[in-house]
Amino acid sequence: MLRFAFGVAVVAGLWITVAPTDGEGRWVQLALAALAVAGLVASGRWPVLAVAVTGTATGVAVLLGLTADPFALTGFTVFALAEQRGSRRFPWWMVAGVAVLLISSAGLSAEGVEERFRGLLLSAVVLSASWVLGVRTRQARVEAAARSRAEERFRLARDVHDVLSHSLGTIGVRAGVAAHVTSLDEADLRVALRDIEQGARESLAELKTLLHRERAGSSDAPEGLTPPSAQLTTLLADTVEHAERAGLRTRLDLFGAIDELPAPVRVTVHRVTQEAVTNALRHATASSLVISVRASSDCVGIEVRDDGRGAATGVREGHGLTGMRERVALVGGVLDVTAGALGFTVTASLPLIGAPVGGAS
Structure with missing residues (x-):
């Protein structure tokens, strides 16, 4: 016409x-x-x-x-x-x-x-x-079209990494403890195996959700794999529980109304904290971990600090740190990773003023 x-x-x-x-x-x-x-x-x-x-x-x-x-x-x-x-x-x-x-x-x-x-x-x-x-x-x-395909590949890589990295890292640590600690009795061994089974089931459930979402063509869901109604305090408590089951003493400090944050910010806080804990379990050889999330009227601050061995040659960024930076950038925030004599420290600042209502995928 x-x-x-x-x-x-x-x-x-x-x-x-x-x-x-x-x-x-x-x-x-x-x-x-x-x-x-x-x-x-x-x-x-x-x-x-x-x-x-x-x-x-x-x-x-x-x-x-x-x-x-x-x-x-x-x-x-x-x-x-x-x-x-x-x-x-x-x-x-x-x-x-x-x-x-x-x-x-x-x-x-x-x-x-x-x-x-x-x-x-x-x-x-x-x-x-x-x-x-x-x-x-x-x-x-x-x-x-090429940019769109590249962004879709990056988003899918982040989601798959989020689904598998944390749970498989925890499973690996628990399996290593069960295999090498000779003082475990039968009851402790059964507890370790149950934890491994639960972690595997949770990973499979999340992976199934991811694949179903991709097949259904709803990959633009702003909340990623995290339910939009999920309480951030509950998600962080689950992350702490997984870390403690893997033998890492963990303290969680929460300040402000973090459960009332916008869904995209909640997802980012959850995923950044989860990845930082995974890195501490897999790479830092740490014994204790402190997680701090502070919500104010205009921003959210995240700090995850362990007492591991640090990195003498500096921080080498892999898929996990790259994914964290991408997620933080999607909501307009800044991520910083430092390695000192007393371990790794991951800090992030996420703005709330002008935060997107869509969210990080």
């Missing part, structure tokens, strides 16, 4: 206003105009045919003096062709065509040569600009 309306407007302004020299010329003019508009309408499905039909009809009308159209209708079809199939902004045939137009103008009669030259030059500009704009639109669409 938009193409048809544009075609009618061009015909009304640049075709009908040109008076033919004889009565029969009006019918020829209308027939050529109808053919040009038909080609324009077909440009969405058959762009090559549309360019040929519209260009031929307009060219014949120009030669017969029946239109003042500088190939605007043809330019629209050229744009559609370039948008669908164009790869080079200035293909050889375009340069050759413009050269032919300019050279052919030299052979025109002296009478009205300047006016015809201006018309040919304007037509060349219209057609060239239409092609360039079409190719640029196609390239922008391809780049946007």
Whole structure:
């Protein structure tokens, strides 16, 4: 409908206003105009045919003096062709065509040569600009699709890491303790195995939820895998419980109404804290851990500090730290990870003023 309306407007302004020299010329003019508009309408499905039909009809009308159209209708079809199939902004045939137009103008009669030259030059500009704009639109669409696919891969990698890293890290620590501590009696061993079983079941349940969400095409759910109604205090208490079961003495300090935070911020606090605890269990060789979450009127502060061995050569960021930085950045926050003589410290500041209502995926 938009193409048809544009075609009618061009015909009304640049075709009908040109008076033919004889009565029969009006019918020829209308027939050529109808053919040009038909080609324009077909440009969405058959762009090559549309360019040929519209260009031929307009060219014949120009030669017969029946239109003042500088190939605007043809330019629209050229744009559609370039948008669908164009790869080079200035293909050889375009340069050759413009050269032919300019050279052919030299052979025109002296009478009205300047006016015809201006018309040919304007037509060349219209057609060239239409092609360039079409190719640029196609390239922008391809780049946007590539960025979208990359962002989707990063989001999926974060979600899979969140699902498996914490629980599998805890399972690994518990299994290592059960395998190497010879003083465990049968009751303690059964408790360890039950904890391992529970962690495995929780991981499978979350992974099932993630896969179901991906198959259902609802990957844009803002709350990620965390239920939007989940209390942050409960989630943090579960994280502490997992850490203590793995043998890490953990203290949880909460300040402010953290359960009333926006859902995206709650998810970020939960995932950052969970990943920091996982890193302490797997890499820090720590014996104790302090988790502090402080909510104020304008921001939320997170600090996770362990007493492990630190890192003499500095912090090396893997998938976990990269995922934490991405999650914090999505809600406009800042993450800092430091390693000193007394272990690792993970701190994050998440703003509440102007926080997105969508959330971190």
